[in-house]
Amino acid sequence: MNLIQGETVTVIRRTEKRDELGEPAGFTEGREEVRNVVVAPGSTSDLDASRPEGVTVSFTLCFPKSYEGELRGCSVVVRGTEYSVVGDPQRYAPDLTPGDWNLTAEVTRTDG
Secondary structure, three states, rough: OOOOOOOEEEEEEEEEEEEOOOEEEEEEEEEEEEEEEEEEEEOOOOOOOOOOEEEEEEEEEEEEEOOOOOOOOOOOOOEEEEEEEEOOEOOOOOOOOOOOOEEEEEEOOOOO
């Protein structure tokens, strides 16, 4: 019996398309379902110098070791709502992660 149960989230990766002259011509969008992602509430601390742009973290997501994708510039749908990934999340060293998860990503949502 696992004490921690993950959820299924959808990673959205948008890639800019270019026309024959190299000019921006819209986006393509790829979606990937990822199972067993631990969804935890975001930080409750107030904004400080470590977040100079005023980003408020909605959730912290812990991705399983089986997920090999990169998350920089992606969005993630969690419980039916789309959130933006903050920064460029990096994996923990394999020696330091005996459990099932090795990639932690913070996500935020902006209304308006």
